[in-house]
Amino acid sequence: MASAFTKIMTVRNTAVLLASLGAGTVATGYMLSDNAALSATDRTKLYPPSSDFPDLRKHNNCMASALTPALYAKLRDKVTPSNWTLDQCIQTGVDNPGHPFIKTVGMVAGDEESYEVFAEVFNPIIKDRHNGYDPITMKHPTDLDASKLTSGMFDENYVLSSRVRTGRSIRGLSLPPACTRAERREVERVVVTALSGLKGDLAGHYYGLGDMTEAEQQRLIDDHFLFDKPVSPLLTCAGMARDWPDARGIWHNNEKTFLIWINEEDHTRVISMEKGGNMKRVFERFCRGLKQVESLIQERGWEFMWNEHLGYILTCPSNLGTGLRAGVHVKLPKLSQDARFNKILENLRLQKRGTGGVDTAAVGDTFDISNLDRLGKSEVELVQVVVDGVNYLIDCEKRLEKGQDIKVPSPISQFKK
Amino acid sequence: MPFSNTHNLMKMNFSAEQEYPDLSQHNNHMAKVLTPEMYANLRDKQTPSGFTLDDVIQTGVDNPGHPFIMTVGCVAGDEETYDVFKELLDPVIEDRHGGYKPTDKHKTDLNPENLQGGDDLDPNYVLSSRVRTGRSIRGFCLPPHCSRGERRGIENLSIDALSSLDGDLKGKYYALRNMTDDEQQQLIDDHFLFDKPVSPLLLASGMGRDWPDARGIWHNDSKTFLVWVNEEDHLRVISMQKGGNMREVFTRFCEGLTKIESLFKDKGHEFMWNEHLGYVLTCPSNLGTGLRGGVHVKLPNVSKHEKFGEILKRLRLQKRGTGGVDTAAVGGVFDISNADRLGFSEVELVQMVVDGVKLLVDMEKRLENGESIDDLMPDQK
Numbered sequence: 001m002a003s004a005f006t007k008i009m010t011v012r013n014t015a016v017l018l019a020s021l022g023a024g025t026v027a028t029g030y031m032l033s034d035n036a037a038l039s040a041t042d043r044t045k046l047y048p049p050s051s052d053f054p055d056l057r058k059h060n061n062c063m064a065s066a067l068t069p070a071l072y073a074k075l076r077d078k079v080t081p082s083n084w085t086l087d088q089c090i091q092t093g094v095d096n097p098g099h100p101f102i103k104t105v106g107m108v109a110g111d112e113e114s115y116e117v118f119a120e121v122f123n124p125i126i127k128d129r130h131n132g133y134d135p136i137t138m139k140h141p142t143d144l145d146a147s148k149l150t151s152g153m154f155d156e157n158y159v160l161s162s163r164v165r166t167g168r169s170i171r172g173l174s175l176p177p178a179c180t181r182a183e184r185r186e187v188e189r190v191v192v193t194a195l196s197g198l199k200g201d202l203a204g205h206y207y208g209l210g211d212m213t214e215a216e217q218q219r220l221i222d223d224h225f226l227f228d229k230p231v232s233p234l235l236t237c238a239g240m241a242r243d244w245p246d247a248r249g250i251w252h253n254n255e256k257t258f259l260i261w262i263n264e265e266d267h268t269r270v271i272s273m274e275k276g277g278n279m280k281r282v283f284e285r286f287c288r289g290l291k292q293v294e295s296l297i298q299e300r301g302w303e304f305m306w307n308e309h310l311g312y313i314l315t316c317p318s319n320l321g322t323g324l325r326a327g328v329h330v331k332l333p334k335l336s337q338d339a340r341f342n343k344i345l346e347n348l349r350l351q352k353r354g355t356g357g358v359d360t361a362a363v364g365d366t367f368d369i370s371n372l373d374r375l376g377k378s379e380v381e382l383v384q385v386v387v388d389g390v391n392y393l394i395d396c397e398k399r400l401e402k403g404q405d406i407k408v409p410s411p412i413s414q415f416k417k
Numbered sequence: 418m419p420f421s422n423t424h425n426l427m428k429m430n431f432s433a434e435q436e437y438p439d440l441s442q443h444n445n446h447m448a449k450v451l452t453p454e455m456y457a458n459l460r461d462k463q464t465p466s467g468f469t470l471d472d473v474i475q476t477g478v479d480n481p482g483h484p485f486i487m488t489v490g491c492v493a494g495d496e497e498t499y500d501v502f503k504e505l506l507d508p509v510i511e512d513r514h515g516g517y518k519p520t521d522k523h524k525t526d527l528n529p530e531n532l533q534g535g536d537d538l539d540p541n542y543v544l545s546s547r548v549r550t551g552r553s554i555r556g557f558c559l560p561p562h563c564s565r566g567e568r569r570g571i572e573n574l575s576i577d578a579l580s581s582l583d584g585d586l587k588g589k590y591y592a593l594r595n596m597t598d599d600e601q602q603q604l605i606d607d608h609f610l611f612d613k614p615v616s617p618l619l620l621a622s623g624m625g626r627d628w629p630d631a632r633g634i635w636h637n638d639s640k641t642f643l644v645w646v647n648e649e650d651h652l653r654v655i656s657m658q659k660g661g662n663m664r665e666v667f668t669r670f671c672e673g674l675t676k677i678e679s680l681f682k683d684k685g686h687e688f689m690w691n692e693h694l695g696y697v698l699t700c701p702s703n704l705g706t707g708l709r710g711g712v713h714v715k716l717p718n719v720s721k722h723e724k725f726g727e728i729l730k731r732l733r734l735q736k737r738g739t740g741g742v743d744t745a746a747v748g749g750v751f752d753i754s755n756a757d758r759l760g761f762s763e764v765e766l767v768q769m770v771v772d773g774v775k776l777l778v779d780m781e782k783r784l785e786n787g788e789s790i791d792d793l794m795p796d797q798k
Contacts, residue, residue, distance in 0.1 A: 038556065040467035043564070051566030055594065055630050082427045094627050174427065180471075181438060182431035210439065236620065242476050246439050247565075 049073035052087075054094045061106030062317075063093035066124040070208065074099060080117045084110035084178050092238035103316050108238045110178030112305045112313050126318055129415050130379075132401040133321075140311035140321050143378035144291060146284040146296055152387050154277030158394045159328045163273035164286045164383065166323040167266035167314045169305040170297070175315045176240040176265060182280065184247040187267045194296035195251050197262065202289055204253035209245035214272055217385065225250055227264050227294070240265060240315070257282075258289050266314050266323075275280075283383050304369045311375060319376025333365035334400035335393060340408050344396065347411040349373055350388035358405065369393065425469040428606055429608045429719075433457035436471075438478045446701075447477035447490030450508045464501045468494030468562050472623075473502055479621035489513060489702050492622045494562030496555065496689045496697050510694075514759040523695035523705050526762035527675060529668040535771040538661025542778045543712045544750065548767065550707040551650035551698045553689040554681065559699045560624040560636035560649060565631070568647050577645045578680035579635045586673055588637035588648075594628035609634055611648050624649055624699070627744040641666075651700050652677075652708075661712065667767050695759060704759045710767045712738050712774055718748025718784035719777055720749060724794070728780070731797045733757055734771035749763050753777065767797060 032132060038046065053072050056064040067090065075086045093106020109115055114136075115122050123135050132141075154162070169175060170190055192206045207216055221263035228246045230236055250261040261269040261343045270293070272286035294304060298361055305313035311321035345352055353368040355360040369390055371382045396406040428436050437456050440448040453476065493499055493507060499506055506579065507519045538546070553559060557567050576590050591600055604610035614620055615765045630670020635644040645653040647777045655668035678688060689697035695705035713798040718724055722738075729736060737752040746752075746788070753774055755766040773795075780790045 039465045042568075043466060043558075047564060047566035051569065052564050054565060054627060083425075091626060094630075095625070132795075178427075180428045180436055182428065182435035185435065186431075210442075237626075241479070242475060243438060314487075382622065 007348045033404065038281050044077055049076045054078065054090070058097050059093070060098040060100060061093050061096070061104045062125040062128045063090050063106030063214065064123070064164070065128060066121050070118055075118055078117055080111050080113040082174055083110050084114060086118055086121070089114055092234055095237040096234050104234060104314055108315050109175055110179050111174045111216055115313065124316060126375070129318055130321070131373065133376045135309045137203060138376065140309050141377055141378040142311055143380040144287040145171045145380060146287040147347060148380045149280055149283055149383055149387065151391060152280030152283065152330065154279060154390060155394050156277045158397060159277035159330045159390065161273065161275050161329045162277060162279040162282045163271065163308060164282055164324065164326040165271040167269045167312070169267045169313050171303045173267070173303055175267070176263065177315060181243050181246060184243070184263050188247040188249065188262050190260055190297060190302055191195045191260070191268055192251065192301070193300070194293050196255070197296045198292060201255055202253050202258055202292065204251055204258070206251040208249040210311065220250060223256055225252060225259055227261055230265070235265060258285055265316070277328070279383070279387055282312055283326070297361050312410060317373055322379045322382055324379050325370045326383045328371030328390055329366055330369055330390060330393065332367050334399050336365055336367065338400065338406070343408050344393070348392060349385055349412055350372065350389045425471070429697045435458055436460065436642055438474070442481045442616055443477070444482040445480070445488040445490030446478050447474050447510045448514065448551070451505060452795060459502055459504060462501055464497040466495050466558050468498055470502060471561065473498060475507070476585065477579055477624040478617055480618050488618060491701065492561050493559055493697070495558045496553070497693060499697065504775070506701060510704065510759070514539045514705070514724050515757065521760065522630060523759055524551040524566045525672040525695055526764040528764065532664060532667055532767055534772070535767070536662050537665035537669065537777050538663060538712065540660040542715045542781060543661035543774065544715065545657065545659050545713045546661060546663045546666045547655065548666055548708065548710040549653060549655040551696070551703055552652045552654060553697055554651050555687050555689045557651065559651070560647065561622040561699060565627050568627070568631040571611060571651050572633065572646055574681065574684065574686060575644070575652060577684065578677055579644060580678060581680050585639060585644050585716060586637050586642055586676065588635055588642070590633055590635040592633040596643050600697055604634060607640055609643055611645055614649070644670055661711055662711070662768065662784040663710070663771050667677070667710070673755045682687050690737065700704055702758065706758055706761070706766060708758060708763050708766050710770045711752055712770070714777065715750050716777060716781050717749030719781045720746065720751060722784065722790070731795045732776065733769050733798045734773045754791055
């Protein structure tokens with residue numbers, strides 16, 4: 001392979017090669033000049049997909065499992081309507097082989113159409129990541145009616161805080177890996193304008209990252225609201241940190257219970273949170289806020305990216321569907337020492353994290369417990385899973401406190417078929 | 418995102434004003450030069466291989482400045498970048514390279530016979546000597562923009578050419594991707610191994626993509642001649658040894674480079690070079706000779722002298738820590754090298770290093786003896 005390949009590399013032979021590929025007299029005439037530069041289209045002919053196929057032998061992410069040389073050959077030269085390519089989608093997965101224990105996704109979308117144009121790679125990844133959900137045959141339910149939530153009030157001796165987050169993308173504008181500066185600024189403008197229309201307990205204020213004062217910055221850090229330039233290579237290799245901090249910012253309501261990040265990993269991340277165990281109120285505010293923001297942008301002719309198979313469209317395939325992570329910070333000193341803890345979580349479709357978020361370990365006995373799933377179940381269903389699951393965990397903790405035994409619950413079902 | 422012009426067309430849906438980057442906090446060469454008008458003129462252009470203005474400047478937008486040095490803030494994706502975007506790059510080059518004009522010609526001189534002296538720097542002070550440069554292979558895109566296929570092509574060509582070197586230059590190639598643990602440790606111990614760039618200056622330009630695919634290190638058996646493949650440039654060529662015999666280092670450097678160039682030519686490839694910019698490399702700061710010739714030298718007394726900075730400036734030298742460009746000096750040992758790259762030939766630059774370091778060592782000895790160095794103060798070169 002190497003020597004045949006090296007022969008192809010000789011520039012003077014390019015004309016011969018292009019002629020043999022049937023490139024036509026115009027192209028070959030152009031190439032006969034010794035020092036002529038290759039055009040982008042000539043390059044794609046000179047370097048067949050097999051020469052460009054990434055070396056994924058040491059990789060362990062969803063993209064590496066899904067991307068075959070045949071698929072790559074088929075899709076390498078395709079572009080979305082805004083000219084985004086497969087190579088740009090997979091760059092983060094090529095650059096970050098993964099971890100033997102954690103399977104990262106390894107692919108991002110540059111725009112809404114990425115999920116369509118590159119469906120043959122995205123769909124197996126979605127299936128892999130979302131427990132067998134098949135975007136071709138299945139439909140995702142969206143339900144933001146908070147009144148349906150039951151038992152959403154936790155024992156505050158155990159639950160320290162409650163939070164629900166999701167993301168939303170503005171249809172028609174490219175996603176963070178791909179967006180131009182003007183598009184990103186447009187996202188900021190559209191969202192900030194809409195947010196300025198919120199009233200009552202949702203009324204608030206926007207702080208652009210680039211022009212906040214030192215005092216504002218310190219306060220936002222103290223409130224645990226401030227996000228900083230991504231350092232994770234999973235994100236930076238996808239191009240999301242370009243032009244930082246241009247058009248990035250944080251909006252929050254005066255009561256500090258409803259918060260929106262603009263242009264971090266997604267166009268928007270929407271967060272409802274408060275101290276204590278009133279998940280019902282957190283979720284109610286979440287739904288109300290989201291619906292109001294949606295109607296405010298619709299008044300101006302914008303909408304969120306959504307379709308009936310993938311639900312809400314976000315940058316990372318792992319966040320499709322609801323994009324929802326509902327969670328609590330909860331004290332579980334005895335249960336967390338029990339050998340059955342992880343199995344209980346698994347069966348309840350819950351995930352544990354440290355209180356610093358996704359890449360941290362737990363401190364003391366306080367855990368961040370949230371839903372594992374994002375796609376295939378509605379928002380109401382997922383928050384109910386968290387409510388029922390956390391109530392179960394607290395019950396176990398109380399039993400262990402009294403010296404009673406606990407049971408591992410049977411696994412709850414994945415999707416309604 | 419680099420390595421695809423296709424997305425550039427998106428930007429044309431928005432006005433130049435809407436797309437113009439916010440450079441208000443910035444202090445790099447690109448930010449000094451890129452006006453909104455220039456951005457408007459250049460933003461719809463691209464090189465034949467599809468490198469765009471935004472690709473050129475992304476690293477400078479993402480990195481407003483550096484504590485020790487005035488960074489360049491732009492990179493080339495291919496040889497034609499320097500032509501298509503000359504409206505931006507000519508003033509950057511002029512600013513960075515001491516007033517080098519768009520009409521100036523650069524002299525290349527790789528004849529080590531033209532160097533005077535250089536074999537007698539005092540090894541009690543000069544711990545090691547090194548000369549490095551870069552070379553790009555014409556017809557291939559540069560590290561910010563190249564595809565995996567191109568990068569592998571460069572690697573294959575380089576392995577082929579280097580495997581033909583013989584005599585003192587005979588050596589072996591170690592691909593980063595499949596190095597054994599032992600090989601890796603040996604290369605680290607020899608101070609040869611380069612790792613994935615961590616500097617945001619490099620990463621933001623796209624040079625770190627697909628690491629470690631098609632990256633590797635070649636060195637000769639005597640460990641005095643070393644080539645890096647596909648790091649910041651297609652090739653970085655390094656000649657080095659302990660002690661102060663810069664003449665020997667430079668001679669090996671020139672002979673090795675000349676041999677490598679002719680081996681590439683045998684296979685129908687040449688290095689990117691023109692009579693205005695000399696050797697063409699990824700970063701505009703490395704144009705011309707791309708040469709950094711330097712020593713690790715003990716200067717605990719001179720370095721504390723109030724005129725140290727001024728002396729270096731007059732000698733056209735630059736100081737760095739012994740860890741390289743982004744480090745501070747440790748224990749009075751400095752990395753002293755030529756400050757210039759373009760507008761002087763290779764011989765001229767190494768001569769400046771040789772003469773300048775000799776003077777600095779003389780000054781160090783004077784100060785050790787408690788004597789003044791006022792009479793040794795050099796004129797501006």
